[in-house]
Amino acid sequence: MFSKTCEYAIRALIFIAQKTKDGDRIGIKEIAKGIDSPEHFIAKILQDLSKKGILQSAKGPTGGFYLDKASRKQSLASIVRAVDGDKIFQGCGLGLKQCSETKPCPIHHEFKKVRKDLLQILENAKVGALTDALENSMVFLKR
């Protein structure tokens, strides 16, 4: 469904949100361990995302990644968009470039509903809110 990159990004963001909600910062190594991902790979992903403002970072001693208040209100949808673009939300199911309402592919109309549902789920899932479920250990992030 999502790219590997995107999967790691979502897991990392939720993890960071949980670990830094008291104003702390968290290093890349701990993140990689926490979500069980390749260290260098997740590092690059997070650097890209911090450039785009999806999360915040600080260099030097006591530095690390963290999420400010605004970032916590972000939805998973904005993370997915930043990483994978919005082809998941609007691209044709059969890969047809010109697929549209007037020139639909054979499954165009049915797919529309699924996409809409998916988008809504991701829009509703705010990064900050998901940390609560994590703390109550209702859900987990390691593979």
Place this chain on the structure above:
Amino acid sequence: MFSKTCEYAIRALIFIAQKTKDGDRIGIKEIAKGIDSPEHFIAKILQDLSKKGILQSAKGPTGGFYLDKASRKQSLASIVRAVDGDKIFQGCGLGLKQCSETKPCPIHHEFKKVRKDLLQILENAKVGALTDALENSMVFLKR
């Protein structure tokens, strides 16, 4: 959503279904043109699928690909399964191997619904039935 391979496969199958519904056979070159796909690539895909019984083929002059009655009743879901496997229908949205009902990832329950809807759409879409819409030119297959 699907792999390129899978997209080509679906388009090809629908195209073949339409072109061979009167008992004809259709060659690989015409298929490639008809769905605007790389010729050698779609050839390999169709050979795999014919081995698996998803469609039929005949060698020699007047040979080509075609669909028998049983194959026409197949759903798009079985094509997707043959090509991409069923990871789309059951894999975790965040790529977690151990994600389950008892140890769900943060979006597990929401995703379940989307997957279920997707599966139902693909199960309901029979290859043979989609050709009617094509003939009425309500839909098209070229990119």
Place this chain on the structure above:
DNA sequence: GAAAATTATGTTTTCAAAGACTTGTGAATA
């Protein structure tokens, strides 16, 4: 023998992952 699929092999591109090196920053220290 010619037309078709089939098989085998090779190339290119993209994605996932790893490594080495650079830059910035807070804190100790002299």
Place this chain on the structure above:
DNA sequence: TATTCACAAGTCTTTGAAAACATAATTTTC
């Protein structure tokens, strides 16, 4: 207060593997 040091993110380059696409030889069948 200026210097230096260590720590942490940032950048650049490379490797590995899989997916996407191409070429050539082979087999089957009319």
